[in-house]
């Protein structure tokens with residue numbers, strides 16, 4: 001449908017919800033949408049040729065910057081959620097969720113937390129930063145556990161006990177894993193899940209050692225407290241290190257690429273929320289280019305739909321998807337340092353484009369390092385010595401990579417110097433493969 005302007009509909013003062021407003025204050029701006037998240041009847045607005053609310057609904061339904069936080073918003077992932085619940089409930093294990101950046105770990109954790117709370121678990125969420133300290137993090141967790149769940153406190157205890165928490169039982173010294181496990185062993189009347197999201201970001205080896213020690217101590221004491229760790233990694237060892245002592249107490253769960261059907265579900269939900277429709281070839285193209293990433297489906301879907309709204313159309317076409325993707329690439333490119341932008345235009349770099357794309361795929365490790373062999377595997381067919389020569393030619397005057405020579409005669413390893421470049425190469429390859 002094409003939007004037509006209809007003057008008569010605009011003559012009377014209208015609120016953004018289409019209701020008449022008082023004359024006093026009519027000229028002042030208002031919020032378009034209630035803070036209740038009730039977006040209202042978008043389809044009606046679209047018929048009335050007012051895309052403002054569809055735009056808001058779009059920002060909400062296809063936001064690529066926020067995780068999903070409720071069950072109704074989560075597309076697919078039913079099997080992973082099922083396995084996660086079983087690991088916590090039946091195996092009483094500690095769980096490590098790992099997967100690529102943006103694959104949906106935090107979203108899954110939020111929905112899992114909601115589900116566990118429905119079953120009366122006490123779920124406490126903490127996001128790890130580079131600077132995360134064991135003492136701070138676990139004191140904060142302890143302060144979220146009411147003292148009434150302590151076996152030593154009577155449920156009929158006086159009023160004062162009601163406002164106290166497990167943190168009040170910790171001494172002034174930095175907490176250590178053994179002391180914490182002793183404390184958590186006293187939990188009665190509920191079960192507790194402590195979520196440590198973004199665990200890959202923790203830089204302090206002592207933090208990781210203490211967490212491993214805590215897992216061991218909690219398991220030995222059969223405490224009613226379980227840890228759920230998430231992070232960017234391609235396997236369990238990358239995230240928790242080689243810690244044989246806790247291996248049997250941990251279930252590792254990979255969060256992999258989403259299936260086409262699940263990704264299409266994200267777009268269908270956005271259609272319901274916005275009153276827009278994605279043409280079949282537009283949906284197929286978005287899903288193909290996303291490579292299983294819900295983040296990319298949202299980002300590309302959002303941009304494509306935004307273009308349709310700009311033109312006051314309700315059907316999002318394949319052309320919108322291509323133009324939206326090109327806009328994303330241009331934005332990512334302009335976010336690179338100028339030096340890198342101009343290097344990418346050099347003929348020797350353009351000639352090596354397929355190899356750079358193979359390197360981008362090989363760089364999907366948490367720390368971004370890869371070897372000649374990884375690139376060779378991704379590139380398929382080219383000779384390893386040639387791969388090494390090309391990578392080495394981009395260290396120096398053209399400085400796309402860092403190179404590190406490990407001790408001994410092990411292979412050197414490489415890393416993209418500029419953040420975001422690998423992602424840009426990956427998406428530009430996906431767009432090229434889509435036939436443009």
Ligand SMILES: Nc1ncnc2c1ncn2[C@@H]1O[C@H](COP(=O)(O)OP(=O)(O)OP(=O)(O)O)[C@@H](O)[C@H]1O
Nearest residue numbers: 064066067068075101102103104105106107294295
């Ligand atoms: N199952 C899903 N259904 C709908 N949208 C999803 C789903 N999973 C993830 N998303 C969307 O994909 C994007 C990335 O999700 P999320 O932040 O959960 O990933 P992540 O793996 O935690 O990322 P990071 O590695 O950066 O921490 C978000 O915009 C989120 O809303």
Ligand SMILES: [Mg+2]
Nearest residue numbers: 105106197198
């Ligand atoms: Mg996350």
